[in-house]
Structures are given as structure tokens and as C-alpha cells.
Amino acid sequence: MASIKNYLLNWVGLREKKPRRHQNVFTRLKESLEKEHLIGVGCPAHIMHNSLRNGIELMKLDIESIILKIFNYFSVYTVRTEALKEFCNYVEINYQPLLRHSKTRWLSLFPCVERVLKLYPALKEYFLKAYLWFTHSLMSIYQANLAKVEEEHNSVLEISKILQSVLHMLRNRRINNFLPLSVREHLRDNDEAESISNEFISVYKACEDYLMEWITPLEDFKGFEWMTLLKENENLKYDDLVSCIEFLRIRGVEIDDVKLHDQFCNLISFLKSKSNEDEAYFDLKLHEQWTIYFKSVKNIECFSELLKICEFYFCISAHNANVERVFSLINTQWSKERNRLSVQSVKSIILTQYNFKNMSCEDFYNYLLKNKELLSKIGSSAKYD
Incomplete structure (x- = not known):
């Protein structure tokens, strides 16, 4: 009993202890009682516990x-x-x-x-919600402007204007270190908030740099900027057309600059009248504005050179969305069930679908009823396009 008492006193630190290599209860009890025949098997649970801990601690990630x-x-x-x-x-x-x-x-x-x-x-x-909210915020810039870019009758200048707008928004967000409140809220208790925030700001920079690199070819069309018929046209001068004339001349399109000057003056008079009478005119698409102007001039000699410039400019495809739409229409018609359609048949179907896409079924039906020649072709046995 005395030995056990001494052991317990040593255990709670009331007596001087000698340094020992092993400090578990079994070792101390064995040494205090001086009984060599005491057998200890240890604790398998702790052995497994320590084994697992030693192994897990070698992992770089602290699970x-x-x-x-x-x-x-x-x-x-x-x-x-x-x-x-x-x-x-x-x-x-x-x-x-x-x-x-x-x-x-x-x-x-x-x-x-x-x-x-x-x-x-x-x-x-x-x-991942902070990343999702940030991506959602970033893509909102692109989503709205992509819809504008893919509009059917966009011109190169209109596309350039949209891209410059996106570039401006990205630059402002980067300069202001802008993060939406939804993102800031989810980063508030995150130990890596600063690192993630910097990562998001670098995303703005990467988007901005890529956009700047790939819109560079559009700078070749800066000479055509005068063609955007703006309401504020009093600052528009003939000198603004010089670079456009030179651009076309290099590409084999000859413009009579003497005639063009007089036609340009007529155009300015027309635009000023529209500014005073019809402000809705300037809300139309660019090609619609020019069409209205050409229709308003009775003599082609009054706009012949302007027409040459417009024919060149509006022939330039601003995007390939229209081509992709045609491919989609072809895939819809030329399906596995209809794989024996001839190329001519597919072409005719696509031309009809594309050219009448803005017409409802009822309107198309009424259109057919009024077109006697087309009705006779439909009823005949002859092939037609």
C-alpha cells in the first residue's frame, strides 16, 4: 500500500520525480512497485489513434x-x-x-x-458561392452586350461601340476594385478573403487585356465613324471623310471627292432637319437611317458617292451570328429522318424560313392568298424554287 501511495503522490507532483522516458500509467506503476512480472498490453485504441494521427499529419492538407x-x-x-x-x-x-x-x-x-x-x-x-456570384456579376456585363452584338443588322461601327462599352465597364471595375456585395458577404469570414479578392480583380484585368488585343482590327474602320448619323452632327466636317476616301482608294474603290463634298453638305442639311422634326430617326439602326436618307433624295446624282461608301461598308460582316443561325436552320431540316433531302430542297426551305422569319403563320397564309402567281406554282406539278 505504501508503494501505491508513493506512486500516487508522485503522479500528482507532490514528490520529486525522476525524469523518465515513458510517462504512461503502466510504466510508472511498474517502476514504483518494482514488479517485473506486471504485464501490459497498452491501449489498442490509442495505438490506432496515434498511428492514424502520425499518418494523417504527413498530408499537406490538414483534414x-x-x-x-x-x-x-x-x-x-x-x-x-x-x-x-x-x-x-x-x-x-x-x-x-x-x-x-x-x-x-x-x-x-x-x-x-x-x-x-x-x-x-x-x-x-x-x-464556391463567392466565385459563382462574382462570375454572375462579371457575365452580366457580357450577357446584355452579347445580345446587342448578335442582332441581325449590326454594322462594324455599332459592334465596335458595344465592345468599347464593355471595355470601359471592365476598366472601371478594375480601377475601383469593385466586388458585388453578394461576393463581399461570402468573403467576410473567409481567411483567404484578400487573396480571393485579388484573384477576382486580376480576372477583370485579364478580360480587359484580351478584349483590347482582339478589337484592334476594328481600328481600321475608324475612318468610317462619320457614318454613324448622330443627332449631335453640328461638329461633323468634310475633313472627317478624308481617311475614309483613302481607305477605299487603297482597296480599289474610287470616290469622286468633288461630288462627295456636295453630297455631304446635302446630308448635313438632312440631318439637321431630322434633329428638329423627327428625333426618333436617330434611334433607328444605322442601315435604316441611311435607307431613309437615300429614299428622301430623288436624284441619284445627289448621293452616288455616298452610296458607294455605304455599299462597301454594309457589305462587311460585323459578326458570324447570322451564319450560325443558318447552320442551325439547316441542321433542323436536314435531320436523320429527312436525310434524303436534296441540297436544292434544303436551300429552298432555308431561304423561305430565313426571309419570312418575322412573319407569323397567319400573316404568311394571308400573304400566299394574295399572291396569285405563287399559288398557281404551288398547285402545279412543276418544280420550283
């Missing part, structure tokens, strides 16, 4: 800390938990509460990891 942080992130915030539930519904998995891991009980790590894996799709979406 234990991640599990603890994920649990702590949601444990006391009902709003975050509800948001996680929504993400679970979004990815179609059943929500289950995250489990708490105890550093002193490594057996608790397995069920915690298992639970995180079950919720991983939702957790991944949740913690």
Missing part, C-alpha cells in the same frame, strides 16, 4: 482542421445552416446535420468525414 472549421462555420449560425439546406435541395441530396469532431477522440473523425462527404456537393456549391 482535421478543415472538418473542425466546417462544423464551426455552420454550428452557431442558423442563417448559414438554412442556406446549406437550400444548396442540398439544389443538388438533390438529403440534408443531415454536420457532426462535431473531438481532437481527443479520433474515432469521431471518421463519421465527421463521412458526413461531410455525403454533403460534399452542397458544401462545394456553398463555399
Whole structure:
């Protein structure tokens, strides 16, 4: 009993202890009792615990800390938990509460990891939300302007104006280090908030640099900027046309500059009258504005050189969206079920669809009823295009 008492006193530090290599209870008890025949098997649970810890600690990623942080992130915030539930519904998995891991009980790590894996799709979406919100904000710039770019009758200058607008917005966001509030909110409790923010700002710069590089070819058409018939046209001068004339001459389009000067003066008078009488004119597409002007002039000699410039300019395709639309129409008609259609038949169908795309079925029906010649061809046995 005395030996056991002395051991316990040593254990709580009331007696001077000698330094020992092993400090577990069995070693101390064995040394205090001086009983060599005491047998100890150790604790297999702790052996496995320590084995696992030693192995896991060699990993570069601290899984234990991640599990603890994920649990702590949601444990006391009902709003975050509800948001996680929504993400679970979004990815179609059943929500289950995250489990708490105890550093002193490594057996608790397995069920915690298992639970995180079950919720991983939702957790991944949740913690990627800052990236998703940023991407959504960034793409909103492109989405609205892409719709404008792909409009059917856009000209090169109109496309250039849209791209310059996108470039301007990207530059302003980069200069102001702009991040949407939705992004800032999700970065508020993130240890890497500053790093992620810098990453987002660098995205603006990359988008800006790429856009600047690829819109450079459009600078060749700066000489045609006078053709955008703006309401504020009092500053428009004939000298603005000189670079355009030289551009066309290099490409084999001869412009009589004497005639062009007089025709230009007539154009300015027309635009000033429209500024006073018909402001809606300047809201039309560029090709529509020029069409109205040409129709308003009775004698072709009054716009012959302007017409040459317009014929060249509007022949330039501003984008390939129209071509892609035609390919889509062809794929719709030339399907596996209709793979024996001849090229001529497909061509005729596509021409009809494309040229009458703005006409409803009822309008097309009425159009056919009024066209006697076309009705007779439809009723005949002869082939027609």
C-alpha cells in the first residue's frame, strides 16, 4: 500500500520525480512497485489513434482542421445552416446535420468525414458561392452586350461601340476594385478573403487585356465613324471623310471627292432637319437611317458617292451570328429522318424560313392568298424554287 501511495503522490507532483522516458500509467506503476512480472498490453485504441494521427499529419492538407472549421462555420449560425439546406435541395441530396469532431477522440473523425462527404456537393456549391456570384456579376456585363452584338443588322461601327462599352465597364471595375456585395458577404469570414479578392480583380484585368488585343482590327474602320448619323452632327466636317476616301482608294474603290463634298453638305442639311422634326430617326439602326436618307433624295446624282461608301461598308460582316443561325436552320431540316433531302430542297426551305422569319403563320397564309402567281406554282406539278 505504501508503494501505491508513493506512486500516487508522485503522479500528482507532490514528490520529486525522476525524469523518465515513458510517462504512461503502466510504466510508472511498474517502476514504483518494482514488479517485473506486471504485464501490459497498452491501449489498442490509442495505438490506432496515434498511428492514424502520425499518418494523417504527413498530408499537406490538414483534414482535421478543415472538418473542425466546417462544423464551426455552420454550428452557431442558423442563417448559414438554412442556406446549406437550400444548396442540398439544389443538388438533390438529403440534408443531415454536420457532426462535431473531438481532437481527443479520433474515432469521431471518421463519421465527421463521412458526413461531410455525403454533403460534399452542397458544401462545394456553398463555399464556391463567392466565385459563382462574382462570375454572375462579371457575365452580366457580357450577357446584355452579347445580345446587342448578335442582332441581325449590326454594322462594324455599332459592334465596335458595344465592345468599347464593355471595355470601359471592365476598366472601371478594375480601377475601383469593385466586388458585388453578394461576393463581399461570402468573403467576410473567409481567411483567404484578400487573396480571393485579388484573384477576382486580376480576372477583370485579364478580360480587359484580351478584349483590347482582339478589337484592334476594328481600328481600321475608324475612318468610317462619320457614318454613324448622330443627332449631335453640328461638329461633323468634310475633313472627317478624308481617311475614309483613302481607305477605299487603297482597296480599289474610287470616290469622286468633288461630288462627295456636295453630297455631304446635302446630308448635313438632312440631318439637321431630322434633329428638329423627327428625333426618333436617330434611334433607328444605322442601315435604316441611311435607307431613309437615300429614299428622301430623288436624284441619284445627289448621293452616288455616298452610296458607294455605304455599299462597301454594309457589305462587311460585323459578326458570324447570322451564319450560325443558318447552320442551325439547316441542321433542323436536314435531320436523320429527312436525310434524303436534296441540297436544292434544303436551300429552298432555308431561304423561305430565313426571309419570312418575322412573319407569323397567319400573316404568311394571308400573304400566299394574295399572291396569285405563287399559288398557281404551288398547285402545279412543276418544280420550283
